[in-house]
Amino acid sequence: MTYIDTHIHLDGEEFDADRDETVSRAREAGCAAMFVPAIDMEHLPALTEICSRYPGYAYPMIGLHPEEVRPDWRDVLASMKRMIQPSSPFIAIGEVGLDFYWSREFENEQLAAFEEQVRWSVETRLPLMIHCRKAQNELVAILRRYRKELPGGVFHCFTGNSHEAAELLAFDNFMLGIGGVLTFKKSNLPTVLPSAVPPDRIVLETDAPYMAPVPMRGKRNESAFITHIIDVLAACYNVSTEEIMRQTNNNVNAVFNIKR
Numbered sequence: 001m002t003y004i005d006t007h008i009h010l011d012g013e014e015f016d017a018d019r020d021e022t023v024s025r026a027r028e029a030g031c032a033a034m035f036v037p038a039i040d041m042e043h044l045p046a047l048t049e050i051c052s053r054y055p056g057y058a059y060p061m062i063g064l065h066p067e068e069v070r071p072d073w074r075d076v077l078a079s080m081k082r083m084i085q086p087s088s089p090f091i092a093i094g095e096v097g098l099d100f101y102w103s104r105e106f107e108n109e110q111l112a113a114f115e116e117q118v119r120w121s122v123e124t125r126l127p128l129m130i131h132c133r134k135a136q137n138e139l140v141a142i143l144r145r146y147r148k149e150l151p152g153g154v155f156h157c158f159t160g161n162s163h164e165a166a167e168l169l170a171f172d173n174f175m176l177g178i179g180g181v182l183t184f185k186k187s188n189l190p191t192v193l194p195s196a197v198p199p200d201r202i203v204l205e206t207d208a209p210y211m212a213p214v215p216m217r218g219k220r221n222e223s224a225f226i227t228h229i230i231d232v233l234a235a236c237y238n239v240s241t242e243e244i245m246r247q248t249n250n251n252v253n254a255v256f257n258i259k260r
Helices: 019-029 044-052 073-083 107-124 136-144 162-169 189-196 223-237 241-255
Strands: 003-005 031-036 058-060 093-099 128-133 153-155 174-178 202-204
Touching (some): 003 202, 003 223, 003 241, 019 031, 019 223, 031 044, 031 223, 093 107, 093 153, 107 128, 128 136, 136 162, 162 174, 162 189, 174 241, 189 223, 223 241
Parallel strands (some): 031 058, 093 128, 128 153, 153 174
């Protein structure tokens, strides 16, 4: 059985010294594909070039991360929008969303930029890869305006409670991205997931190079480490690791249109 890492920053400088080896270790561990989110316009060409080195394996997204939203966001999005063509390699609009954890300095710009990229998803039928931190109320309010038109997507790095899960799962064809936080000692996810989230609504992710799972915590994260997340998920849902991989792969296929 194999699995899919739906969120890895493979283009990050943290992988510059051993990117090929990182991909090789992932393949050996059973990772069948990597989905690579964009952060800004500056690094987008390098991201797409890196993904092109691993055809049928690494798939790029396009979007402006909320922490990268600045007063020039309209110009940035205009440049990105021109890159979205029927022949472009992008499999999703992402990583987009809202993040008010550190600052609300660009709150209005974040709200406007996120809604613009939600409209891209509606227009192009590309799913959304959504980042949300300390902003779920605002994020849900925007998404509800487009509820009937959205093609689906992933709420990346879900760490919330049962109420928050239910609020997000009210959006059809959206999955919760589950990563290393599941394995942390103080995580509430081992309780929340089996009680509030059906197995057909989760996908696997690393957010590598960040958020390495136990027992790799403190190290640079990579796709090969998802096996530790799968082990914990299997225990949470009282199923086999093979069932977790089968179900999460099916969930990925329900959201993303990729050819492998």
